[in-house]
Amino acid sequence: MTIHKEGRNSIALVIIVNAILIALSFTIFKENDTVGAILVGIGAILLIMILQFFRNPKVNPRVNENYVLAPADGKVVVIEDTEEQEYFQDKRKQISIFMSPVNVHVNRSPISGSVKYFKYHPGKYLVAWHPKSSTDNERTTVVAEMQNGLEILWRQIAGAMARRIKCYVDEGDRLIQGNEFGFIKFGSRVDVFLPLDADVKVNIGDKTKAGITVIAELQ
Structure with a gap:
């Protein structure tokens, strides 16, 4: 530790x-x-x-090219099909993990791949579970392309207490599954957007461990 x-x-x-x-x-x-x-x-x-x-804490990631690992410690609060407007502009399966102040706040890459897109968005500080927090709050968006060409998007979102998001990646960087990519201070959430045919392995209310919990398996 x-x-x-x-x-x-x-x-x-x-x-x-x-x-x-x-x-x-x-x-x-x-x-x-x-x-x-x-x-x-x-x-x-x-x-x-x-x-x-x-x-x-030290983490031994469950590295597997078919797995999507939890990017954050916390609790699963959203599992739904939704329209991703920023990058894909089509329907995706969204899994959201809420981090309370007592969770570890290191964020870890859910997959291995190359960063194809990165953007920081200044914004508001609505509570992390607010329906508009994913589009109106301060946030970062990362899209990584896997070796098979599949792209996965995830988004760090600030909350009412979280006033500082750190993301250590940029376009062109190579990410390794389970390795640290960012940090959010004092509680917030991370959204992951997957293909609609992804096999979700968690349920609403499940607790997750960054780099360890398998939240979905890719087809």
Whole structure:
């Protein structure tokens, strides 16, 4: 288990806050043990919360060219046939995974392939389960082409709390199934758009592990 690089600034800030709270407990509130203990306790809780949020556990991906792996830890909230308007402009099978603040927020490539399309969209910060969040919120769109020519699209979507999306890929990059491609801070969702004949292997409400859970099998 390591701490993700995206957490460095946040952890440094929490450490500074902890130092201030400890200093207060030994100066202004030195004669009030209860208040001092509360301040130190608050600092400790903040540090534990921020460390667990930016944890980056080691993953052994279930590499298989026929599998589409979960791009995020979280819960399956959408499985439906829908019109994908940005790139394919036709009907696709959509699987959406919601990440709560307690989930690991490292995003992993669901397939291996070459990045054919990448775009960052500035936008709103509606709650991640809002019907319009996938089209109106801040988001990134990635399309990767597999060796057999099949293209898969996935989209990182910001939520009400998630105000920073990081995507480490660009057009022309080569992705390896299960490897990290991005990170979303403080809870959001990832949508995956598949061919209509993809065999979905998850159900609404299922918990997923990035790079491990098979969400669909390609025909």
